Amino acid sequence: MWISVKAKDKAKKNPTWLVGILIAAHLIAISFNRAPNMPDLWAIQEIFITITTPGQSLFTGAVNWVKGGFNHYFSLVDARVRNAELVSQIDKNRVEILTLNEELKALKQSRDLSEWVAPYSYEGVEARVVGRDINELFSTVVINKGSTSGIERNQPVVAAGGLVGRVIFSAPYASRVLMITDERHASGAVLVQTEGGRLLGLLRGKKDYICELQFIDPPGQVRNGEQVITSGQDGIYPAGLLLGRLKIAGNEGTLAPQVVEVVPAAPLDKLEKVMVLKVPPERMRDYNSELAGEERNQEKASEESRRRNRR
Amino acid sequence: MENSSRGATLVIIGCLVIAVFLKTTLEQLVPASVGMWLRHIDWLLLITVYVGLQREPVRSLLTGTAAGILFDAFSNGRAIGVSGLCYVVAAFLTHRITSIIVVDNILIRFLAVALASISNSLIRLLFYRLLNIDLPVLSDGGGAARMIVFGLFANLIVSVILYTLLDRIFKKDIGLRMRRSEARRRRL
Numbered sequence: 001m002w003i004s005v006k007a008k009d010k011a012k013k014n015p016t017w018l019v020g021i022l023i024a025a026h027l028i029a030i031s032f033n034r035a036p037n038m039p040d041l042w043a044i045q046e047i048f049i050t051i052t053t054p055g056q057s058l059f060t061g062a063v064n065w066v067k068g069g070f071n072h073y074f075s076l077v078d079a080r081v082r083n084a085e086l087v088s089q090i091d092k093n094r095v096e097i098l099t100l101n102e103e104l105k106a107l108k109q110s111r112d113l114s115e116w117v118a119p120y121s122y123e124g125v126e127a128r129v130v131g132r133d134i135n136e137l138f139s140t141v142v143i144n145k146g147s148t149s150g151i152e153r154n155q156p157v158v159a160a161g162g163l164v165g166r167v168i169f170s171a172p173y174a175s176r177v178l179m180i181t182d183e184r185h186a187s188g189a190v191l192v193q194t195e196g197g198r199l200l201g202l203l204r205g206k207k208d209y210i211c212e213l214q215f216i217d218p219p220g221q222v223r224n225g226e227q228v229i230t231s232g233q234d235g236i237y238p239a240g241l242l243l244g245r246l247k248i249a250g251n252e253g254t255l256a257p258q259v260v261e262v263v264p265a266a267p268l269d270k271l272e273k274v275m276v277l278k279v280p281p282e283r284m285r286d287y288n289s290e291l292a293g294e295e296r297n298q299e300k301a302s303e304e305s306r307r308r309n310r311r
Numbered sequence: 312m313e314n315s316s317r318g319a320t321l322v323i324i325g326c327l328v329i330a331v332f333l334k335t336t337l338e339q340l341v342p343a344s345v346g347m348w349l350r351h352i353d354w355l356l357l358i359t360v361y362v363g364l365q366r367e368p369v370r371s372l373l374t375g376t377a378a379g380i381l382f383d384a385f386s387n388g389r390a391i392g393v394s395g396l397c398y399v400v401a402a403f404l405t406h407r408i409t410s411i412i413v414v415d416n417i418l419i420r421f422l423a424v425a426l427a428s429i430s431n432s433l434i435r436l437l438f439y440r441l442l443n444i445d446l447p448v449l450s451d452g453g454g455a456a457r458m459i460v461f462g463l464f465a466n467l468i469v470s471v472i473l474y475t476l477l478d479r480i481f482k483k484d485i486g487l488r489m490r491r492s493e494a495r496r497r498r499l
Contacts, residue, residue, distance in 0.1 A: 015368035015406060022372055022399045026379070029392030033442050048384035056336055063340045131335035134385040135394075136350040137439075137446055137458075142335070168387065176387055183446050208347060269343035 046171045049142060053174035056130040057144045064272075068101060122238070124158075124275040125149050130174070139182035139205060140165075143274060146173045154236050156277045162242040162265025163230065164274050175276075179268055180243060181205040188231035189213055189243055194223055200231060203243055203262060209269050211244060211262045218258065224248050228262050238279050322480060323362055323374055330354035331381050351458075351465035353431065355382055359398045360427045360470075361477050363405030364420060375402035393438040400434060401427035420474060421467060428466045432459040 127143035145151055147170045157164040157177045165185060169176040178185050182205040189203035191213065199222075201215045213228055226246045232239025244262040333354050338346040355378040363371035379395020386394075405423045412419055436455055439446060 015372060015403070018369065018372055019399065019403045022376055023396060026376075026392045026396035026399060030390070030396065030438060030442070033389055033391055045384055045387075048381075052331075052385075056332065059332060059336055060340065063336075067340070129339060131385075132338050133387060134331065134334045134355075134382055135387075138387055140387045141339075178387070184444075209343070269346065271339065 045169065049169075049171045049174045049176070050146075053130055053142060053144055053171075056142065057128065060128070060130050072097060072101075122277040122279050124277050125151055126273060126275050127151075127175075128273055129271045138184070139179040139207075139268075140168070141177050141179060141271060143175050143177060143276070144173070145276065146171045146175050148172050150278060151175050151276050156237050156241065156279060157274050158241065158277060159266040159268075159271055159274045161267060162244060163237065164266050164268065164271065166236055167276060177274070179205070180211055180264055181207070181209050181268055183207060186234075187237055187243070188233040189228050190231045190239075191215075191222065191246065192227045192229060194226060201228075203228060206261070209264060210247075211264060212259050213246070213262050214259045222246060222248065222260065227265075238277075319481070320370070323358070323370070324377070326358045326477070326480075327355065327374070327378055327381055330358050330378075331385055335385055348461075348465060351461045352469050353428070353462065353466055354469075354473075355394075356398060356401055356427055356431055357424065357466060357470055357473055358477075359402050360405050360420075360423050361474055361481075363402045363427075364409060364415065364423060365481065366406075366409050368402075368406045371402040371406060372399055375399040390439060390442055390444060393435060393442075396438070397431040397434045400430050404430060417471070420470060424466050424470045425463060428463045429459060432462050 125145055127145035127149075129141050130144050131142040133140040141164075143157075151167055151170050153167055153170055155167045157166060163180060165177050165179040165182070167175050168178045180187065180203065185205040187203050189201050191199040191201060193199065199215055199217065201213045203211050203213050206212050224246060228243045228246065230237040230239055230241040230243060242265045244264040247261045247263045331354075334352075338349050341349065359371065359375045359378050362374040365371070375398035376395055378398045379392070382394035382398075383391050404426050408419065408423050408426070409415075436458075
């Protein structure tokens with residue numbers, strides 16, 4: 001096998017030396033995590049993700065099909081009791097209904113996604129979520145489309161309802177998406193207030209499908225359910241994508257703390273289909289340079305007004 | 312004998328692959344309320360401990376290493392090697408338990424799973440902190456304690472069902488290993 005028979009016998013009698021070697025090897029591997037210029041993408045991850053995605057895709061599809069089958073089975077029990085003669089006919093129809101329902105569901109999801117994405121007019125790649133992060137501390141998902149479909153790192157990912165996150169790793173036929181609820185995720189956000197006001201903040205992932213919004217200035221009064229959208233200032237997400245809705249204890253015009261909870265608008269706990277937005281990098285660059293220009297102009301204007309006041 | 316060993320190795324590899332599939336895909340196929348609990352089950356750790364309970368130290372240590380490699384391959388954490396270390400320590404702890412106590416019953420299994428689960432969580436949290444991985448769970452003592460306790464209970468509960476199933480798969484091997492282990496002890 002991996003080690004010689006003699007070494008194996010020795011290890012069987014006293015495995016401490018083998019434990020020592022393995023622990024030392026792992027500690028060396030761990031030390032690479034702190035090494036400067038450590039590559040972002042590990043070849044081993046790319047290989048594994050490429051090999052396993054088709055299997056995961058198949059498994060997810062099969063389980064969804066069986067789940068659908070069970071639901072339909074139970075809904076047809078009454079009909080079968082009432083009319084036993086129609087059982088064979090129902091069985092035949094059931095398979096057909098299942099197929100049609102799956103098609104309908106897929107079409108509905110596609111329609112919802114395209115309707116939601118349409119106002120932003122970005123080209124998108126539809127993908128299916130096939131797996132989640134094996135580590136419960138991290139919130140990432142694996143989708144079944146990769147660089148061959150034009151998916152690149154840092155492209156925003158949306159689902160019907162809102163923003164899911166961004167691509168952090170792209171293999172040829174699969175990609176990994178960092179969700180907005182991941183504790184390592186942060187993005188520029190704007191709270192759109194019912195009274196028309198806008199408050200700038202930073203949205204960070206918390207845990208269990210919840211995010212938190214940290215305001216830059218003291219927020220004053222906020223209302224439950226107010227929308228949080230991307231500000232576009234982080235250079236990754238275009239402005240205006242819906243992130244989630246505010247969740248606070250009081251309903252009516254509560255004085256909010258500096259940090260409030262936000263419930264993501266996208267159904268992150270039951271993601272099936274997502275869309276990767278191909279936002280052209282130059283567009284984000286233009287937007288950022290516009291923002292920087294505006295800030296410079298504002299600074300100049302305020303400096304001039306200060307000078308005038310001194311005179 | 313060699314064929315039986317190869318067969319067992321293949322079965323372990325199969326179990327590890329299924330464990331990865333369960334961990335990465337099961338959560339999204341069940342309702343969110345159930346998924347939140349399933350997240351705490353460490354299938355790879357359970358397989359490693361089970362192999363350790365078979366009184367084959369080399370195989371269990373190598374299974375731990377393989378489980379760690381699989382974990383790193385399917386996670387985006389920038390903590391390569393930490394999981395492998397956790398599983399190797401879990402395998403070693405299980406080996407120590409089985410070398411001290413010859414009897415194989417549910418209590419010994421519970422003890423092995425509990426020790427492995429706690430050491431797994433503690434080592435993981437320690438190394439994440441050493442590697443400066445920014446996780447709120449690490450700065451909050453309550454969060455870390457919750458993670459350890461939930462993981463412990465989830466693993467203990469699932470181990471009862473999983474090990475019954477694995478006993479059926481590894482039936483032939485268990486008797487053989489018990490006899491070998493006893494013979495080795497007498498020789499020493």
